[in-house]
Amino acid sequence: MFSKKEAFDVVVVGAGPGGSMAAWAAAERGLDVLMIEKDREIGVPVRCAEGVGADVIQRFIDPDPHWISSEIQGVRIYAPSGDSVAFTEEGMGYVLERRVFDRALANRAGQAGTEVRVSTCATGLEFNEDRPCGVKILTRGTESTVRCKVVIAADGVESRVARWAGIKTMIALRDLEVTSQYLLDNVTTDKGYCEFFVGADVAPGGYAWVFPKTDKTGNVGIGVCGRYTRKRSSTDYLHSFIEGRFPESTPLAMVVGSVPVAATLDDIVGDAIMVVGDAAHQVNPVSGGGIGTAMIAGEIAGRVCAEAIRDGDVSRDRLHRYRKEWDQTYGNHQKRVYKVKEAIQKLKDETYNASAAKLMNKASPTLRDMFMTVLRHQPGIIFDVVKMFAFMKK
Numbered sequence: 001m002f003s004k005k006e007a008f009d010v011v012v013v014g015a016g017p018g019g020s021m022a023a024w025a026a027a028e029r030g031l032d033v034l035m036i037e038k039d040r041e042i043g044v045p046v047r048c049a050e051g052v053g054a055d056v057i058q059r060f061i062d063p064d065p066h067w068i069s070s071e072i073q074g075v076r077i078y079a080p081s082g083d084s085v086a087f088t089e090e091g092m093g094y095v096l097e098r099r100v101f102d103r104a105l106a107n108r109a110g111q112a113g114t115e116v117r118v119s120t121c122a123t124g125l126e127f128n129e130d131r132p133c134g135v136k137i138l139t140r141g142t143e144s145t146v147r148c149k150v151v152i153a154a155d156g157v158e159s160r161v162a163r164w165a166g167i168k169t170m171i172a173l174r175d176l177e178v179t180s181q182y183l184l185d186n187v188t189t190d191k192g193y194c195e196f197f198v199g200a201d202v203a204p205g206g207y208a209w210v211f212p213k214t215d216k217t218g219n220v221g222i223g224v225c226g227r228y229t230r231k232r233s234s235t236d237y238l239h240s241f242i243e244g245r246f247p248e249s250t251p252l253a254m255v256v257g258s259v260p261v262a263a264t265l266d267d268i269v270g271d272a273i274m275v276v277g278d279a280a281h282q283v284n285p286v287s288g289g290g291i292g293t294a295m296i297a298g299e300i301a302g303r304v305c306a307e308a309i310r311d312g313d314v315s316r317d318r319l320h321r322y323r324k325e326w327d328q329t330y331g332n333h334q335k336r337v338y339k340v341k342e343a344i345q346k347l348k349d350e351t352y353n354a355s356a357a358k359l360m361n362k363a364s365p366t367l368r369d370m371f372m373t374v375l376r377h378q379p380g381i382i383f384d385v386v387k388m389f390a391f392m393k394k
């Protein structure tokens with residue numbers, strides 16, 4: 001359990017959902033896996049609103065009340081006018097307790113045979129010629145190197161591991177959503193509904209959210225796009241939002257962070273390296289949700305890595321199967337969602353207001369109705385919206 005072993009088949013850097021899924025999928029197939037996490041505790045700090053679709057969770061793990069804060073049966077979207085439209089779908093998703101959820105995924109990887117080391121930071125890569133062959137690590141002040149056949153970089157949005165391997169990880173400012181969030185007590189939330197607030201004054205180029213955790217607590221946050229923020233910070237926007245909506249609330253925790261609302265990196269594999277999750281920009285560009293997509297990518301990466309090592313070929317070409325499967329599973333869909341995001345960011349408040357007024361009169365509106373309504377003046381994008389929802393129905 002606390003080995004000083006210095007050689008593994010795979011080293012996974014980062015114990016978020018992407019890393020733990022990759023470690024689990026590889027260890028399940030008999031690989032000798034080390035997963036390292038720089039923080040002292042897996043799952044902490046929580047930089048997340050914790051909302052996730054039920055389908056993706058159930059695909060990989062049985063839902064457990066220990067890591068589910070609330071069950072979600074719909075979303076409610078508020079236009080700048082204050083009008084709101086609710087979209088209901090039984091069993092839509094969960095608001096997680098991520099500190100417990102992330103640990104459950106890491107524990108499952110551990111039970112499958114992964115060695116997990118916390119307080120262990122990757123500080124660089126070792127190369128054999130141009131190919132990564134190990135990870136330099138710092139564990140509570142002590143430096144060492146672990147050798148491996150493949151490195152899986154699951155080190156989140158600020159990823160450095162992929163860059164060390166020569167992979168281009170730059171992201172355009174317009175594709176980076178800057179976020180701030182409080183866990184608030186003493187808030188009245190629409191239990192069972194995740195609420196979203198749009199508009200140029202609330203969250204330019206993004207949205208504010210209220211995700212219910214318990215009867216009285218919720219994650220209340222904001223994501224804005226730097227291109228539209230007129231020099232105000234996301235925290236500044238968030239304070240205005242909370243003062244207006246929850247003046248009696250008490251903040252219990254605060255996080256800031258960023259979300260890559262882009263398409264997947266051009267390269268997510270190289271010789272002996274694979275990149276997973278936020279590090280690879282595998283996020284839904286409209287919702288900013290990256291838990292489920294990191295899990296999908298991690299599972300594929302771990303599986304492909306195991307097959308490649310079994311075949312004795314960890315070249316870029318061989319590992320490219322991960323890219324191919326990712327594109328078929330989610331990456332191609334993500335490109336369409338990205339186009340929809342670009343269109344949504346340009347919408348004016350009047351469009352939201354008119355659309356909300358129209359949808360409020362419709363019996364049982366769907367999210368598809370909403371996208372079709374707000375984007376109806378942009379025929380170029382309607383085809384992508386139709387395909388986007390066709391994919392989601394699969």
Ligand SMILES: Cc1cc2nc3c(=O)[nH]c(=O)nc-3n(C[C@H](O)[C@H](O)[C@H](O)COP(=O)(O)OP(=O)(O)OC[C@H]3O[C@@H](n4cnc5c(N)ncnc54)[C@H](O)[C@@H]3O)c2cc1C
Nearest residue numbers: 014016017018038049050051122156257277278289290291
């Ligand atoms: C404010 C906010 C709200 C969000 N809300 C949602 C939401 O409601 N739903 C949703 O689906 N997504 C949400 N997201 C996005 C979601 O949190 C991420 O997409 C998801 O966590 C990605 O998983 P990951 O495994 O790729 O990376 P992470 O969960 O970021 O995990 C990466 C891990 O790598 C570790 N690490 C980094 N560098 C090193 C190193 N050098 N050595 C060792 N370890 C390292 C980090 O400590 C971290 O634990 C939100 C993000 C933010 C910022």
